[in-house]
Amino acid sequence: MRRITSAEASTNAGELEIDHGGAIAVDTEQLREVGARLRTVASRFAEAREAVGRAQALLSSSAQADPHVDLGALRRSGDQVGKLGAEIENAGTGTLLMANAFEVVELRAQAEALALTDAAAANEAQARADEMVEADARLATMADWLVAGWKRQRFDGLGDQYDPDGPLPSVFVAGALVGVASGLGKVRPGMVLSGVTDPVRVTPVKTTTPNAPTGLAAAFRRVPGATAQVAVEKYTMVGGATRYVAYIAGTRNSLPWQAGESEPWDMKSNVELYQGGPSASYQATLDALTAAGVEPGDRVDVVAHSQGGMIAARLAM
Template structure:
């Protein structure tokens, strides 16, 4: 484990309005510096104009202090101007990215955003160039961390880059606004295989990923949280790919992988819907999701097109990035040496979800061993190790997730059911 980064994802990880607030504060400091310089110069004039006074005061040092404060004034002003310019460049990128995202679903709003971006760029000739540099830097660094494999460098690096290229060139790694699954899923049967009553909600990111189904054959676990006021919430824990087969009884297989990645309704997605319904979830109910691998795609479409209200989703090694509303939070855990995660194409310049959404990125298997050939970096256990590292950091950007679990922990009753799904003739 090395070099864990936690940010909002995308090219823009700083709020332009926050930058403008910094610029205003810097400008206020500059104003105070100018007042201080003027006061020092007045005192200096009084001293030198008063006979005999200068013999008791270091007027040279006093004059130098005034010049130093004057330089601070100029530096603060210049920094404030540069910060405002950077804020405009960041906002320009955000406006263009949001317009591109809405081009299909809301062309009118997309055009309005483009006009707003153009007006912003017209205010300073440097904005477009700075924005282009930001995007170029993001594209160059989104797969940063891929290290040559010591055992089979050419094979592993080529595999990774080929898979990453698929995500970038095809555009399938980003689920765009308005994109819904098409076609009809294979018929499935979903049956409960174990029930339990957990003592509380998970604690931390590692605890959440560790709540996956434990019963042999189960791919789905649904926890129903019932509160004193009569309200209920649900959390679904969804396993990743269980079989490399094609179209057999196991819904979490290669067929479902391809279907979901290419925008088709899969048996695994259908199984999840039916399991949630069996657990008592109704349209409009809050259903939050913890998902690994293939199920990251299931979670994406649950949050974007199902009738459930998905407020929080946690994904590990997902092949896609969803386009979420600004009131939906997503915690994405990704390994830079995980080929499956690289199918997301490095995400998107605009990122996704609420301001509380974060992407955690690190190298899953930094030692480059023969185990890399078995895609250790994609295994759930490896992602849980990364989650433990993140939990130990106590990063404030994870506070929203921690608060989410604390709220669930207030439930009076927690009912957990694990389900096994199969394709049927």
Template sequence: MSGSVTITHGGAIAVDPEALRSVSRGLLAIVPTLIEASSAARTAYGHVLNMPGVRPRVNMDALWATADRAEAMSQQCQMAAENTLLMADVYELVELKAELAALEIREGAEAEAIMARIAELERSDPRVPDMEAWLLKGWDEGRYEGLLEQQTGLPFLDASLLFLLASRIGSSRMGALRPGATLSGDAAPVTVTPVNTSSPIAPPTSLAEAFRRFPETKEAQFKVEKYTMVDGEERFVLYAEGTSALMGGNPLDMKSNVELYFGNESASHQASLDVLAAAGAKPGDRVDVYAHSQGAINAAYLATQSEFDVRVQVTAGSPVHPALEENQLLIELRHTDDLVSALAGGGGPGGTGSPDSFVASRIGDPAYHPHDLLMKTHYLDTYIETAEMVDASGDVRLDAIRENWRELNQAVSIESTEYVTSR
């Protein structure tokens, strides 16, 4: 493995603002207790000082030092709480400005409420807008780290212009999907053929394992796991591959890539819907999605426009960054030197989805070699390495996806089917 992984709630936001405010409240709650403890120790010191028979048996210096330590800790907790609250305001400001930018119409009650809150935060402390600018600058400088520096190592071929173009497109925010984004037009019809059925004994137990569950049958692009729960509910997990053809009958080709990126229906999106239907998924059913590359664009639109209840979306190397609801968990794996991920602008500066949503990023391939031209940093295998690093990180936001796996582990049966789709 190479590089180290950075985990944030959004591009520039380390932690969900409300989580920070909860920490701040917890720190403030400790302060009165510490002040009381310091006062009690000083009171005890005074009593012992006036008791000649007891004083020789008490370490008076230690008793006074205890009072000093408790007082110092109360001051430290107070300062930490105030700084944590300040950081929460800064993160919220970043998040609100990103949310405002995502709105198609900056008029009406929603936009006015956001702008009013932005103004309130900026007035609350002169440091808030300055720190917001500092955070965004750091994110902006780091979101393409390693991308523009990549060289193919071949003297007659310089790919830097290609990398520069990808970062420019990403910076235009074309890959940032607005809330409730939908595709336009009609998709080409597709055929769906089940090619392999099995019965897994359990759901995934890690992100790396989930990405290793992608279809293994030759030419299969999708896998659907159907979980029948104790109460009879049926839940589904879709594993969707990325681009697997330049053109032709395979729906996951460059034609679909271009259509999806520019907001148009595609054969690959239709294939995503059709394989779920073939597996028995009905409108309103819970669907989790694990997707790579082009499959991740389809995952985004499954979450924003389909009739399925998509609560979990885990993507690797996605060319887009969706704006999701607070009850939707979004986990994005991104390599800052991935040409395809760059089309999403490196993700977004603000958080989206549930408070447990996060973006895990790193330089996928720091060394510069001729294989850079083959976009090794975009390979699923490279992202599996990143998933392993996230699994081992100990980040508490992994608890949400692990709880989801524990729920699925209560299923009375699991049926897995791989599908080949064609135009």
């Protein structure tokens, strides 16, 4: 684990839950489970409606009706139970339909991504999406509607980050709009960074002998905290092959007026990476990997957050 500072400065198991962000993945199986449960509840309402109807019929056919029973109110209660059951049935059916629409969107996105590396898997995903649309033509329109809605709302929330009365919300929104208009912020195949970085110095904080993380949530818990920005783990596999995992932290200082000072993980680095330039944080990550023994051709997996995500995307190129 390494703490990184500018050269001129002094050296100083569970599940993963995604609750906000630019895009949220929908668990279609859980959505289907909700839909199935709603339809089960609706069937219970239907049974209750039938029971009320039988009671009303029995009382109405009686030669001497009980004066304490309001047959009109009983009929109205049965009608209300029936209406509620129909509403729940519609909600369950709609939920199941929406789950299928989300799956079509996911399959199409999966096919598009896999087309770059695995044509067979991409064709399989696309065929599954086409099969679902063929079975229910409504899914094509709903899937297009979901994607269009995401495009319209993908920057919602940027203005709510940090203090809404401070200067940063407008900075985030402006940056997003600039990216849409100019194409900045996109990492295309073969794209490399150009320019000169600020000088940085990599200083080791501590060395440990970790076991491999047991899952994605455990891996994210290894992203460095306040004492470091990069952690590099080395693993020797069966057969002698060497692999590395780099954990890269997000922005540490988001104050624009302190950009370019002693903290490389700052707003200056954010802007530089967004514009396609090498940031001090990017260079520091390269230096940390080199210091950990990584050589050209070695496999390096990356777990990153926020600005670390931009660094990871550039490292992948």
